[in-house]
Amino acid sequence: MFQTSEDVIKWVHDRKKFGIKPGLERMEWMMEKLDHPERRLRAVHIGGTNGKGSTIAFLRSILQEGGSEVGTFTSPYVESFHERISVDGVPISDEDLIKVAEVIKPLAEQLETTDLGAPTEFEIMTAMAFYYFARIHPVDILLVEVGLGGRLDSTNIIHPFVSVITSIGYDHMNILGDNLMDIAMEKAGIFKSGQPVITGVRNKEILEKYEEIVKENRTALYKLGEEFTYEDLGPTEDGGEAFTVKTLYKTYENLEISMTGRHQIENATLAVMIAEYLRQFYAIYLEEEHIREGLKKAYWPARFEVVSQKPTIILDSAHNKEGIDSLVETVNRHYPDKKGTILFTALKDKPFSNMIQALEKLGYPIYFTEIDDARAATAEALFETARTDQKEIVTDWKGFLSKKISSQPEDELIIVCGSIYFVSEVKSVLKQLLH
Known part of the structure; x- marks a missing residue:
């Protein structure tokens, strides 16, 4: 069978x-x-x-x-x-x-x-x-x-x-x-x-x-x-x-x-x-x-998971408002005064407007992308929702991450968050990029 x-x-x-x-x-x-x-x-x-x-x-x-x-x-x-x-x-x-x-x-x-x-x-x-x-x-x-x-x-x-x-x-x-x-x-x-x-x-x-x-x-x-x-x-x-x-x-x-x-x-x-x-x-x-x-x-993947130290790359499958609130609180708790970059996407049936507002509290530039899934929100929809001026659409997120990893100062954060399906894909790609 x-x-x-x-x-x-x-x-x-x-x-x-x-x-x-x-x-x-x-x-x-x-x-x-x-x-x-x-x-x-x-x-x-x-x-x-x-x-x-x-x-x-x-x-x-x-x-x-x-x-x-x-x-x-x-x-x-x-x-x-x-x-x-x-x-x-x-x-x-x-x-x-x-x-x-x-x-x-x-x-x-x-x-x-x-x-x-x-x-x-x-x-x-x-x-x-x-x-x-x-x-x-x-x-x-x-x-x-x-x-x-x-x-x-x-x-x-x-x-x-x-x-x-x-x-x-x-x-x-x-x-x-x-x-x-x-x-x-x-x-x-x-x-x-x-x-x-x-x-x-x-x-x-x-x-x-x-x-x-x-x-x-x-x-x-x-x-x-x-x-x-x-x-x-x-x-x-x-x-x-x-x-x-x-x-x-x-x-x-x-x-x-x-x-x-x-x-x-x-x-x-x-x-x-x-x-x-x-x-x-x-x-x-x-x-x-x-x-x-x-x-x-105890270990659970993609829950504020630090997958690299130089630069510091954090994966977090925070996929609702409460999850993003915890992510923001944890960044402030463990990395106060650090600069950083956020790569984010979400499913369209999630309250992504509230999620983005919570992320904006970090004051980091936010790059919006999307995944190949019928339930996925478009990068444009996410971008339009954001109130921050520090925002950009990324169509090739793999190329974006590769470039970021090679050019980002070692003491700055790269945070990848949102849909668990996206974070799962990123985790797989990072294994190749980081080795």
């Missing part, structure tokens, strides 16, 4: 033509045909607007240090398609990807002939992941990232040990709603009866609604800033962050992470609380040293 992993990837990507179809009916149909692999998963379910991937990276690293084998299902990918389904950070093999796809493809074709219609790209990926972790490579614990929203997301057929909402911001408003409360309620759709919720959300009104839902579900809500807290101790000498975390169970003094930014301290603090909960209630083996080492070793 499939000769190579490239055949699988092409088949999965071809499903994009079916778009985004929120709802669980097609997933439930496939799971029933597969004898419910989702019921065999020992999972943590992680949703939210920003911070999902980084929180998963911190938590995976902590659990691995303690000796657990950890599966992850994340999206989208940065470096390779295979990384979406990984064990201990190692992407699924070509052989296993083909094996799983050959189980799911006949089901997808059969489903397409029913009244439910064809499964989407993300539904196919989710079915492949759940089958893989249930039947081919079971793991001690599986960390599942919500794809979009929560209530109607394909992943929301699992019954996890604990549900997590990292943050709430304005994203996917055409599907989730145009105000924070509507978005928050869609994300709360992953809350399950009897299963606790851990959250980094700070909005008082949203937290009050979450408290009501959790109470109805006869379980508990653990809130950042209340049941668990952190103290920001400032940047470390090597460009990371130092902080202290206090949970209901223990205080961890002077923790360090290599990932940069105050928002990453919050993600790391969430990961510590989740790890603590798993240790307390599910007998997951963890000592303090595992938490310390796990946090320090």
Whole structure:
């Protein structure tokens, strides 16, 4: 059926033509045909607007240090398609990807002939992941990232040990709603009866609604800033962050992470609380040293990732207003008074006007480009939105970067940000330009 992993990837990507179809009916149909692999998963379910991937990276690293084998299902990918389904950070093999796809493809074709219609790209990926972790490579614990929203997301057929909402911001408003409360309620759709919720959300009104839902579900809500807290101790000498975390169970003094930014301290603090909960209630083996080492070793690509020091090149897949705000804050925190250049693009369904306004606060010249994608905003549309006088359109961004790298003063920054698809392409190109 499939000769190579490239055949699988092409088949999965071809499903994009079916778009985004929120709802669980097609997933439930496939799971029933597969004898419910989702019921065999020992999972943590992680949703939210920003911070999902980084929180998963911190938590995976902590659990691995303690000796657990950890599966992850994340999206989208940065470096390779295979990384979406990984064990201990190692992407699924070509052989296993083909094996799983050959189980799911006949089901997808059969489903397409029913009244439910064809499964989407993300539904196919989710079915492949759940089958893989249930039947081919079971793991001690599986960390599942919500794809979009929560209530109607394909992943929301699992019954996890604990549900997590990292943050709430304005994203996917055409599907989730145009105000924070509507978005928050869609994300709360992953809350399950009897299963606790851990959250980094700070909005008082949203937290009050979450408290009501959790109470109805006869379980508990653990809130950042209340049941668990952190103290920001400032940047470390090597460009990371130092902080202290206090949970209901223990205080961890002077923790360090290599990932940069105050928002990453919050993600790391969430990961510590989740790890603590798993240790307390599910007998997951963890000592303090595992938490310390796990946090320090954690890495997640394209999140304020410094890929070169001379000149300093930073890649950040900040693709909404809150992500750009964190990027700007982190630049000011770690590179105060530095000059720099920004290369930016975004998808047209993102609030790019607000994103550009936030970037302009850095006072750097902004170069706008575009990618070959049906959802991409044009460089012209981005350029016209910008208020700064320091702006320019770049059609050949590869040539632009090559020239910049050779001519930019070593003490100035080059920041590439916006669409994760663009940042992923740039990362691949930079590997050639920098070596």
